[in-house]
Amino acid sequence: MKTDVLYCLQCGAANDVDQAACFACDQPLTDSVENEQPFLIQGRYRLLSQLGTGGFGAVYKVADTHSNDAILALKQINLRGLSSQQVIEATDAFNREVALLSTLKHSNLPRVYHHFTDPEHWYLTMDFIDGETLEAYLERKSATRSPTSTEPLLPLPELLDIALQLCTVLHYLHTRQPAIIFRDLKPANIMLTTRRKLYLIDFGIARHFKPGQTRDTIPFGSPGYAAPEQYGKAQTSPASDIYSLGALLYYLLSGIDPADNPFNFSPLRLIALPGATQLEDLVMSMISLRTERRPASIILVEGILCEIANLQPPMQSPRQPIFTPPIAPPPGSFPMPGMGQVQIQAPQSQLQPKPAKRLTRRSILGVAVAGTAVVVLGANLSKGLLPHRPQPQSVMPPMLQPASKDTQVRFANFSSSGKNAAIVYNDSFDVLAINKASSTINNSYSLQHASPYDFSFSPDGTHMLISDMAGYLSAWNVSTNTPLFSYPVFNAKGDPLTFLLAWSPDNRYFVGARSSSLEGFQNEVVLYEASDPGKVVRSYSGVQSHITSLTWSPNGAYIAAIGGDQLYVWDVQKASDPLMSTSGSVSASGYLKAWSPDSTRLACYDSGGNIQIWSLQGGKLQIQSSMQTYENIEDVAWSPDGKHLVSASPSRLTLWDVERGASLSVRAMSQFIVAVSWPKDAQGIVILDSAGVASPIDIIGGSSFG
Known part of the structure; x- marks a missing residue:
């Protein structure tokens, strides 16, 4: 395939460099070099290179000029030239992906930042990360593999590491309310990075599970990896994803691609591999044509895989790259199934364009840089009971050196005082000292066990709690740069627990909404004594659905949570059912971010940009006002x-009159905002961007940004 091509910035089509107009959409391609200006999509995103094409559009690597040229991936759906039915299909897939990804927070899933349209296109932007698909990785591995080899395509420890990461993210999806079925698990929809990190991409055909529905409205899936029920015979369920994972494992173990002969699997013959018999039995049960014969849940699959993984010799280095960028670009590019981001590697010299030279219409040439969009954090949500008081252990060494960070920000928050802030990454976090002019990194810490699930700053900014996805609860004294404790917490069955966390205003206690990795939901809030780790003071019950958000009122009297589509409030002093709750009026993707300073109102927001203000009046919760971004x-x-609220979106700030639910002022931002604070003794706010820089913004007369 020719690499000397000119990509149309209107539709993404590849044209010969000597063409004057795009063959697909007639967009002019021959602007004079002298008159060229950097081309910005939406007046914001500068195109750097094309990552791939397929389905109804293309994916580009872009620089966000509103956020210090942060590198993102931009997916473009091109509606021009499509039939009416194709427009419906493309739009439906796009809207489904945006709707699903906007509500999900997990370190193995892509994060959507911004979506917008023009008359002929749909766009969305996501985090960009260097990597390649599992499909591309296996193709390179197969090039050096003997055609007669009976060995697995990958070393068994590496294969199991990939399988366990997939189990983690599938369990997260299956335990949403309602459950999300991915429906298209295959090598082309799995991204791998140089640090052995896995990301699941392309949610264009994912769907919510609907209890009682006999079959899917429309059959979807990729031959060989799609379960039989995906062809319209029954409704897809978590068992369908278990089948797809089984088909993938069969391929990795046997080298026989199930797409070549769907639904026909010869018995595996795993020889001289630790745990071979157990692994063979598991995989063959996963690819059973009858759903009732497959493992009952992905967590059961994960448990067996963990047992097998424990029998394997360790990989040489947990941070060893799983691939090395090739010296020269391979001939051609990989098509993107649907709109999943599949890409190829470019020469090292093309990875970082010189900052002074802006890419313009004439300079989008050649083969793209490897990469795709991936995102943020989530975890396994489920209920748990603490069987005994754990013994805290100082298992963490002093961490005085800056940590090696994943470039993706997972969480960010200010302390109540506004004098400190923290940015949590995938494997570390920074604690920042904030003043009116800037921010500086006080300390940087490495996370020892797993990706973070939730974190909480003490109100005075001196302590930090982090719950990770391996079930460890850890604490640091961030003012003295010393770890306090770190210990695993288990339920009665011995399964690790994860926590949503919130501190009491007086720093004496914290609450956690506990979850295990088995039951699939969390519905108990537990109060702990901060000075005596593991000591349970009391617990709060009455939530019927998984808890997605947790907060403590400034006066210390109330604890509030969102569970399913309801808002709950407890009296801190009473171990009982909620003092008050709503009746299904809160978005299931809602977040409880802020109590009003007088502890009489709660601000909730969801991933769709909706803000609700709830008032505590006469022992009842009543909605006071609603706003829409x-x-x-x-x-x-x-x-x-307590009269105003400021909301921070990735590229703008909005000032609201709470009583009227009206927007007073909007300010476009050049930074990507991750947190905002409105200190008590200040006349304005402080924003924190993804680069860890704090900036003050004045509020004039209480009604507009300065």
Whole structure:
């Protein structure tokens, strides 16, 4: 395939460099070099290179000029030239992906930042990360593999590591309310990075499971990896993803691609591999044509794989790259199934264009840089009971050196005082000292066990709690740069627990909404004594669905949570059912971010940009006002007098009159905002961007940004 091509910035089609107009859409391609200006999509995103094409459009690597040229991936759906039915299909797939990904937070899933349209296109932007698909990785591995080899395609420890990461993210999807079925698990939809990190991409055909429905409305799936029920015979369920994972494992173990002969699997013959018999029995049960013969849940699959993994010799290095960028670009590019981001590697010299030279219409040439969009954090949500008081152990060594960070920000928050902030990455976190002019990194810490599930700053900014996805609860004294404790917490069955966390205003206690990795939901809030780790003071019950958000009122009297589509409030002093709750009026993707300073109102927001203000009146929760933005909300903060609220989206700030539910002022931002604070003694707010820089913004007269 020719690499000397000119990509149309209107539709993404590849044209010969000597063409004057795009063959697909007639867009002019021959602007004079002298008159060229950097081309910005939406007046914001500068195209750097094309990552791939397929389905109804293309994916590009772009620089976000509103966020210090942060590198992102931009997916473009091109509607021009499509039939009416194709427009419906493309739009439906796009909207499904945006709707699903906007509500999900997991370190193995892509994160959507921004979506917008023009008359002929749909766009969305996601985090960009260097990597390649499992399909591309296996093709390179197979090139050096003997055609007669009976060995697995990958070393068994590496194969099991990939399988366990897939189990983790599938379990997260299956335990949403309602459950999300991915329906298209295959090598082309799995991204791998140089650090052995896995990302699941392309949610264009994922769907919510609907209890009682006999079959899917429309059959979807990829031959060989799609379960029989995906062909319209029955409704897809978590068992369908278990089948797809089984088909993938069969391929990795045997080298026989199930796409070549769907539904026909010869018995595996795993010889001289630790745990071979157990692994063979598991995989063959997963690919059973009858759903009732497959493992009952992905967590059961994960448990067996963990047992087998424990029998294997360790990989040489957990951070050893799983692939090395080739010296020269391979001939051609990989098509993107649907709109999943599949890409190829470019020469090293093309990876970083010189900052002074802007890419313009004439300079989008050649083969693209490897990469795709991936995102953020989530975890296994489920109920748990603490069987005994754990013994805290100082298992963490002093961490005085800056940590080696994943480039993706997972969480960010200010302390109540506004004098400190923290940014949590995939494998580390920074604690920042904030003043009116800037921010500096006080300390940087490495996370020892697994990706973070949730974290909480103490109100005075001196302590940090982190719950990770391996079930460890850890604490640091961030003012003295010393770890306090780190220990695993288990339920009565011996399964690790993860926590949503919130501190009491007086720093004496913290609450955690506990979950295990088996039952699939969490519905118990437990109060712990901060000075005596593991000591349970009391617990709060009455939530019927998984808890997605947790917070403590400034006066210390109330604890609030969102569970399913309800908002719950407890009296801190009473171990009982909620003092008050709503009746199904809160978005299931809602977040409880902020109590008003007088502890009488709660601000909730969801991934769709909706803000609700709930008032505690006469022992009841009543909705006071509603506001609507048009971007994902990253954070909200109350004014010290409780009359105003500021919401931070990735590229703008909005100032609200809470009583009227009206927007007073909007300010476009050049940074990507991750957190916002409105300190009590300040006349304005402080924003924190993804680069860890804090910036003050004045509020003039309480009604507009300065």
